[in-house]
Amino acid sequence: MKRQIPLFITFFVGTLLIFSVFIPPMETLGENFTLFFDIIAVFAFFLGAGNLVRVHVSKLRKRKADWGFSIVTLIGFGFMLFVGLLKIGNPGGIAADVTAPGSWFQEMFNYVINPLQSTMYALLAFFVASASYRAFRAKNREATILLMAAFVILLGRTPLGMMLTAWIPDSLSIFQIPNMAVWIMNSFNLAGQRAILIGISLGVVAMSLRLILGVERTYLGGDDSG
Amino acid sequence: MRSRSSISPGWTLLLVTTLLVCIVAAPTFGQMPDDGVITFEDTVQVMVAAPTSLIATDHKYDDGEKIDLQWVPSIDDLPGIGTVVGYRIYRQDDGGVAEVIANLPAKANHYRDENTELGHTYIYSVAALTDGAEFMSNLTESISPEREWIDFSKRYLFLIALLVGGAVIYFIEIARRGKKLFVRKIAGLEAVDDAVGRATEMGRPILFIPGIQDMDDVQTLAGLTILGRISKTIADYDTEIFMPVSRSLVMTAGREIIKSSYQTAGRPEKYSDNMVTYITDEQFGYVAAVDGIMVREKPATVFLLGAFFAESLILAETGNYIGAIQIAGTARPAQLPFFIAACDFTLIGEELFAASAYLSEDPKALGSLKGQDVGKAVAMVIIVVGVLAATMGQAWDISSMNSLVDILKTIFSTS
């Protein structure tokens, strides 16, 4: 029983949604189920938030390494719940939108979350540099091809690419770097993308069917347990 | 000096013109509401032609909630002149009063009413709007929306999906009956066992990142199904696993999967909920925390399997920096190059979805991979036949070839 009901639910819901695409009176089913998902996700959020609090409180209690930072996390979390759920410091009061401009809640986003997000994102510039360096040193043929294509595209997007190959006569303009970059994007790149996309769609079909038919059921508690 | 009591010639002209406009325009108002929609301010109204040839048709293949309207815009709706500022759609529901249901910009020549109800009859009209007046089109015939039970416009999609899906099911069934099916080795997946073994030997943990999306992303499901296979080996070897997640539902599913693996391995007491922890839903907040975990816990092996966005490279490079063996996989083509540059093995697109079947060594799951190949074979054959037919048909103007191309394009068209 413990295994059969979930297997049936997955089968039933999955099959229903596949056929709903072809049956107009059922066409909104997908949207409705997505709404259910949104609601379930918030309920699950209580479990996630509970876990967050439990992990940090236990770190604090056991005086594990860096327990001081757990206090910071807990205070930050608690503060956001307090000003967000009760809409404290919101100029429009409880009826206003929680993210109303000028509310404490939104100011925390603007001055704490936003700069942190942008900075993490900006770290990518350094990581791109180190990854490029590593790809350079790679000895295998695939990585070399990858890097050469990357180099042409990169140069093609900068004035340098134009300057380097401006001397090539117009009759051979295809060999000018900016033109080569466009050409690689529109032919080689597109071809690879298509093969990958077709492959992905078939992979999704097979995996979804494995889940719907119950061939894949690890999420239900393994093959043997019940 | 002008006397206040007399009417100036300018005002006289305005009054007369207004009166004329009223008289000329009045018949076109037909059954329009008398709630003052037509407002004449104290300026001269510009006359424009009304929209013509308005027709309403039932929208095909819907649940009876849509009616399509089409009309020829006012001939005065010309670029640069701007006398027609837009169109207003009126609807009478079951013979009631006409109500405005939409306002559209100039040049509009069609509208889809998506709020109709089965069993009701509707009559529509469209008005061309000027700065202060409306010029009404003909009324449509009364029309009732209809419900269709099957969407025949998607018949080819259904048939091709049935062919590929049927092939998957067929091969699962063939495998279930005990026929041995061959699947070639996939390098990234051959490395999974070694990667887990390495962590065991080094006595260091394994870090599993299932991407940053929720359970409503099929890539997350792929990552979790792979976790199902890996965690079995981990439970067998009794290696430490750590799985920080950015979604609460993924946390729940991850726990369920790892717990069951430990149960299967016969050591449920070794499982702990602390193996899977929720961090934050925020993309970069999650990344900041995972980066911290990587440098502090120094896992020997890192799995990055699921939906990744810009953070792919931050995670993969940090993993590289701490010297972990990294196996990554995603179906997002934009992130794959970063994984290829920074990880030891990368599962490209389709391989991510095939991975759990491959790792399971379950004949039925392997059978599904065969079914996938049927889909690829279909795609390859159609591409070759289609390209040859299109090339020959166009080069030598062979009509049979051109019709073959038309047929293929119709079958594979999704619009």
Added chain:
Amino acid sequence: MEHFAVWVAAFLTLGIVSFLYKDNPWYKLSEAIFVGISAGYWFVVLFWDNIYGKFWNGIFPEELIDSAGNVVTREPDYWLLVGAVLGTLMLLRLIPKIGWISRWPLAFIIGCTSGLYLINYFSSNMMRQVEATIMPLVGHWVLDPATSQNAFSAFSGADIFSNLVLVIGTFTGLVYFYFSKEHRGAFGGTAKVGIFFIMITFGASFGYTVMSRMSLLIGRADFLLFDWLGLVR
């Protein structure tokens, strides 16, 4: 107040950047703040959006005013209660004895995702891409406006080559992903050509992204130098 906020933002920005040197207390502090505040932020936003906005307003709908100015009363959508029931079942995990019931909502979600994606991906990725690849390689018939008659218009040499590359690349790429045959002999050779195309694809995407990442860094440097330190632009 704003001045203080800019200092906080700058402090946190530098804290994150310090990670590039090595893990340190400043980074740990920024990380702890980031995690705590952002987890709270998303919890609250999702609570108001989904529980209040979608669920509560769905069961007890408010009157709305549409674009034409009419008051629209909506019927309560009691189906949403199914979502709430499933959500509640999820919370049963907290009671170990009946925790297994929480697999039902999980099974529901997995069925949803599989069912929704199967046709979506198949239609947009498989069908559309195959259709787009069916094309003439050397030229096509077009209407000549001068004579009002169809005339054959040959593609340029470069276009013919591009078309060939596109078709061969897509075909060999699919051969690379083919699982049922070992990559040996002519088949293996074709698969090698396929991976060659795929690597160029990745290279192109890599090169394309590098530039945009650099501009992000410039954006942060801009904040530190001008907004925080107040250097004149």
